[in-house]
Amino acid sequence: MSYKAKFRVWRGEGGEGKLEDFTVEVNEGEVVLDIIHRLQATQAPDLAVRWNCKAGKCGSCSMEINGKPRLGCMTRMSTFTEEEVITVTPMRTFPVIKDLVCDVSFNYQKAREVPSFTPPKDVRPGEYRMKQVDVERSQEFRKCIECFMCNNVCHVIRDHEENKAAFSGPRFLMRIAELDMHPYDVADRQVSAQEDHGLGYCNITKCCTEVCPEHIKITDNALIPMKERVVDRKYDPLVWLGNKIFKRSSS
Amino acid sequence: MEIERHDYDVVVIGAGGAGLRAAIEARQQGKRTAIVCKSLFGKAHTVMAEGGAAAAMGNVNSDDNWMVHFRDTMRGGKFLNNWRMAELHAKEAPDRVWELEAWGALFDRTKDGKISQRNFGGHEYPRLAHVGDRTGLELIRTLQQRVVALQQEDYETHGDYEAYIKVFAECTVTRLLKDGDAISGAFGYWRETGNLIVFDAPTVVLATGGIGKSYVVTSNSWEYTGDGHALALLAGAKLINMEFIQFHPTGMVWPPSVRGILVTESVRGDGGVLRNSEGKRFMFDYIPEVFKDKYATSEEEADRWYTDQANNRRPPELLPRDEVARAINSEVKAGRGSPQGGVFLDVSTRLPAEEIKRRLPSMHHQFKELADVDITTEPMQVGPTCHYIMGGVEVDADTGAAAVPGLFAAGEVSGGMHGSNRLGGNSLSDLLVFGRRAGLGASDYINGLKVRPKVSEASVESARKEALAPLERTGENPYEVHQELQRSMNDLVGIIRKAGEISEALEVIEKLKERVQLVGAAGNRIYNPGWHLALDLRNMLLVSECVAKAALLREESRGGHTRDDFPVMAADWRRKLLVCSTTDGSGVTVVEQAQPEMRQDLFDLFDRGELKKYLTEEEMDR
Numbered sequence: 001m002s003y004k005a006k007f008r009v010w011r012g013e014g015g016e017g018k019l020e021d022f023t024v025e026v027n028e029g030e031v032v033l034d035i036i037h038r039l040q041a042t043q044a045p046d047l048a049v050r051w052n053c054k055a056g057k058c059g060s061c062s063m064e065i066n067g068k069p070r071l072g073c074m075t076r077m078s079t080f081t082e083e084e085v086i087t088v089t090p091m092r093t094f095p096v097i098k099d100l101v102c103d104v105s106f107n108y109q110k111a112r113e114v115p116s117f118t119p120p121k122d123v124r125p126g127e128y129r130m131k132q133v134d135v136e137r138s139q140e141f142r143k144c145i146e147c148f149m150c151n152n153v154c155h156v157i158r159d160h161e162e163n164k165a166a167f168s169g170p171r172f173l174m175r176i177a178e179l180d181m182h183p184y185d186v187a188d189r190q191v192s193a194q195e196d197h198g199l200g201y202c203n204i205t206k207c208c209t210e211v212c213p214e215h216i217k218i219t220d221n222a223l224i225p226m227k228e229r230v231v232d233r234k235y236d237p238l239v240w241l242g243n244k245i246f247k248r249s250s251s
Numbered sequence: 252m253e254i255e256r257h258d259y260d261v262v263v264i265g266a267g268g269a270g271l272r273a274a275i276e277a278r279q280q281g282k283r284t285a286i287v288c289k290s291l292f293g294k295a296h297t298v299m300a301e302g303g304a305a306a307a308m309g310n311v312n313s314d315d316n317w318m319v320h321f322r323d324t325m326r327g328g329k330f331l332n333n334w335r336m337a338e339l340h341a342k343e344a345p346d347r348v349w350e351l352e353a354w355g356a357l358f359d360r361t362k363d364g365k366i367s368q369r370n371f372g373g374h375e376y377p378r379l380a381h382v383g384d385r386t387g388l389e390l391i392r393t394l395q396q397r398v399v400a401l402q403q404e405d406y407e408t409h410g411d412y413e414a415y416i417k418v419f420a421e422c423t424v425t426r427l428l429k430d431g432d433a434i435s436g437a438f439g440y441w442r443e444t445g446n447l448i449v450f451d452a453p454t455v456v457l458a459t460g461g462i463g464k465s466y467v468v469t470s471n472s473w474e475y476t477g478d479g480h481a482l483a484l485l486a487g488a489k490l491i492n493m494e495f496i497q498f499h500p501t502g503m504v505w506p507p508s509v510r511g512i513l514v515t516e517s518v519r520g521d522g523g524v525l526r527n528s529e530g531k532r533f534m535f536d537y538i539p540e541v542f543k544d545k546y547a548t549s550e551e552e553a554d555r556w557y558t559d560q561a562n563n564r565r566p567p568e569l570l571p572r573d574e575v576a577r578a579i580n581s582e583v584k585a586g587r588g589s590p591q592g593g594v595f596l597d598v599s600t601r602l603p604a605e606e607i608k609r610r611l612p613s614m615h616h617q618f619k620e621l622a623d624v625d626i627t628t629e630p631m632q633v634g635p636t637c638h639y640i641m642g643g644v645e646v647d648a649d650t651g652a653a654a655v656p657g658l659f660a661a662g663e664v665s666g667g668m669h670g671s672n673r674l675g676g677n678s679l680s681d682l683l684v685f686g687r688r689a690g691l692g693a694s695d696y697i698n699g700l701k702v703r704p705k706v707s708e709a710s711v712e713s714a715r716k717e718a719l720a721p722l723e724r725t726g727e728n729p730y731e732v733h734q735e736l737q738r739s740m741n742d743l744v745g746i747i748r749k750a751g752e753i754s755e756a757l758e759v760i761e762k763l764k765e766r767v768q769l770v771g772a773a774g775n776r777i778y779n780p781g782w783h784l785a786l787d788l789r790n791m792l793l794v795s796e797c798v799a800k801a802a803l804l805r806e807e808s809r810g811g812h813t814r815d816d817f818p819v820m821a822a823d824w825r826r827k828l829l830v831c832s833t834t835d836g837s838g839v840t841v842v843e844q845a846q847p848e849m850r851q852d853l854f855d856l857f858d859r860g861e862l863k864k865y866l867t868e869e870e871m872d873r
């Protein structure tokens with residue numbers, strides 16, 4: 001059941017490089033990451049690739065397979081024909097360190113710019129009471145494995161280096177929404193989402209939602225509601241206060 | 252080439268649950284703290300944990316309390332546990348879980364709005380705080396975000412996010428440095444550039460996780476090369492309980508490339524059952540004598556238990572992991588396995604499809620994507636996989652201090668807490684409880700220091716030579732040596748062991764040690780996985796030698812150590828720990844050491860009839 005597949009893999013360091021051709025064995029049930037590992041073990045021992053869990057849980061193995069952002073460990077070889085040439089390249093939006101490995105520090109920097117969870121001062125650990133329905137919205141966003149493929153695919157920064165300073169990308173706009181919807185968070189996040197993190201740049205193309213391996217509805221459930229909250233807020237600042245009180249009214 | 256230097260109070264090696272909790276504590280104690288890890292921040296192995304964190308909060312069954320949890324933990328470990336650790340763990344776990352909630356974690360809820368708790372093997376009551384089946388992700392993300400919160404505080408006061416706590420991601424430590432007897436720092440390299448780095452620091456907290464990559468079939472990732480175990484040995488510390496390895500009963504068996512990947516125990520906790528090729532729920536045939544009165548003897552009783560725990564006994568699918576793994580092994584050997592060499596794990600006939608998707612979303616996803624199996628309509632095929640090492644650095648229970656002054660350890664790399672077998676869910680809580688304690692221990696040690704130990708240039712030079720050596724050689728490819736080690740450990744020191752096979756494994760290890768001296772890494776220093784593996788091999792071989800030597804000496808079967816030639820548990824052996832050490836790293840010595848006697852008030856928490864099953868007559872006479 002095994003066959004020889006044709007792979008074209010990006011090789012290179014620090015801004016330079018080219019696609020290299022490989023012919024490599026593929027066995028039943030294998031995923032693209034298995035094939036990259038086979039290349040390392042047999043033909044290219046210094047081929048660089050990130051991975052950890054090999055089960056779609058850690059978000060390390062993001063790459064572009066035939067131009068589409070995918071997790072290497074969750075892309076089965078059976079989704080391609082045996083004749084197809086499979087092209088594997090690093091994520092395009094971030095600088096390449098070597099081969100398939102990118103410098104993703106942009107994301108960690110943006111993460112640090114989002115003010116942390118801010119509970120009321122008078123609740124002590126162990127006293128939190130929240131209904132399942134009230135935590136579910138934020139829980140959806142906390143499924144995020146930080147593969148950064150949504151940030152990679154978003155056109156606002158994909159080919160626009162100049163927007164990176166002002167735009168946190170879907171991953172971290174969603175983090176703001178997550179905190180805004182947390183029943184116990186009391187920080188004011190809506191103005192800052194717009195002014196400090198570039199929510200206004202998003203024109204809801206939904207490309208981020210399409211690539212999310214966790215199937216999080218980033219645009220519909222995080223970005224659009226966040227935009228609506230910002231608009232409501234402009235008309236009526238009291239709405240925000242009302243929302244905050246409402247968030248925990250059921251508990 | 253210049254070696255980069257950094258000064259810290261505490262260097263935490265590892266950014267999983269244990270490392271992050273230790274670093275948070277050290278920083279909260281006002282210590283300048285470095286977190287060093289091999290992967291990106293937020294990707295450590297802890298992220299993979301699924302089922303939950305065990306803590307006797309009593310939210311679902313109010314009869315639960317620390318004493319019940321303590322008893323379950325000791326039973327699960329067959330009474331070989333360090334009882335002081337088991338005590339601290341049971342007492343402090345609830346506070347550690349609640350603290351996560353105050354840092355932003357969102358656990359699943361009970362009807363009255365508290366943290367929900369689920370059933371797991373060996374736990375008497377529903378005890379695991381969880382978020383669906385992605386609890387590890389929640390835990391690591393919360394701790395990661397707590398580190399960021401502290402960095403934001405430091406930015407407010409000092410104008411620098413990294414004034415007190417900094418993450419060195421994709422950086423591997425290869426040696427601990429000492430001044431006389433005491434720790435003075437650590438040496439490593441940046442994976443990204445291959446540049447070398449030295450930390451000057453009076454304390455090191457090891458939180459490097461486990462060793463599973465010495466086995467072929469494992470649920471563990473590439474990070475699990477036993478680095479912390481080896482670093483501790485090489486620095487003069489001792490390892491205990493290395494013969495005890497947990498083979499998780501349910502790993503995926505098909506397709507071959509995902510063999511070993513974990514299927515969470517929550518599948519069984521939430522009602523899933525194990526069947527053989529004849530359709531029989533075989534676990535009823537494998538309830539061991541010591542657990543006879545705690546487990547159901549009929550399917551009817553077992554099924555009633557899910558809704559009425561007060562009047563029924565638990566289903567045998569929820570026996571401790573060592574029992575279930577051995578049972579599956581026996582069924583397969585007896586020819587009653589599934590087509591792909593495992594057994595059937597079925598939840599499709601037990602819960603409605605919607606409920607399965609809600610409670611076990613990542614299992615649903617994992618089987619669909621990787622095996623083309625829809626677990627809401629058909630059974631999974633599963634078999635044992637190397638999952639967790641109970642053994643590790645011998646530490647002081649209260650402070651996490653190892654035998655070397657300035658060295659601390661917490662989490663999977665430490666030993667003692669779980670005895671001969673860990674209960675599911677007890678690791679995540681262990682990370683939090685002992686991570687915090689190790690961070691405190693390191694801080695207190697620094698407060699008591701009169702002079703700061705110094706890094707000697709000679710030790711840096713020899714660490715530098717060792718690290719660069721594979722790049723200068725053109726010998727064998729490290730992947731081949733690695734594969735041979737994995738196969739040998741899997742086949743010869745696996746789930747069922749015999750003296751002859753273990754000795755054979757030791758011979759293989761001796762030969763591989765010679766080959767490792769010659770392996771070469773093609774390519775340069777920039778993000779070169781072949782070079783990284785060549786360096787990891789030293790650690791895997793040292794640790795494998797510990798496992799095999801201790802396994803050969805322990806002539807009994809207990810928890811994660813099953814000897815075909817000594818199939819029974821021997822009360823005399825319970826009193827002995829096997830302690831590994833090395834003088835120069837060329838070989839490992841194992842000696843017996845007496846296990847300290849349990850404190851009277853803890854002893855009195857058990858029924859004497861139960862204790863008799865584990866203790867010698869002499870011990871019962873107190």
Ligand SMILES: Cc1cc2nc3c(=O)[nH]c(=O)nc-3n(C[C@H](O)[C@H](O)[C@H](O)COP(=O)(O)OP(=O)(O)OC[C@H]3O[C@@H](n4cnc5c(N)ncnc54)[C@H](O)[C@@H]3O)c2cc1C
Binds near residue numbers: 269
């Ligand atoms: C699939 C799976 C599911 C699990 N589910 C559960 C569960 O539901 N409940 C439960 O309680 N337990 C569970 N466990 C066990 C538990 O997840 C682990 O035991 C635990 O996460 C280990 O945490 P740790 O902090 O000790 O180390 P890890 O989280 O493994 O972190 C180790 C860290 O050390 C770093 N490191 C290692 N070597 C070096 C070096 N040389 N230099 C620098 N850094 C280094 C790594 O990069 C990493 O950051 C599960 C395990 C697996 C594999």
Ligand code: SF4
Binds near residue numbers: 202206
């Ligand atoms: S929906 Fe918004 S954030 Fe998402 S890809 Fe489109 S523009 Fe970017």
Ligand code: SF4
Binds near residue numbers: 144
């Ligand atoms: S939201 Fe989805 S695509 Fe974006 S980083 Fe998280 S998991 Fe990846």
Ligand code: FES
Binds near residue numbers: 056057060073074
């Ligand atoms: S290796 Fe973890 S997501 Fe692919």
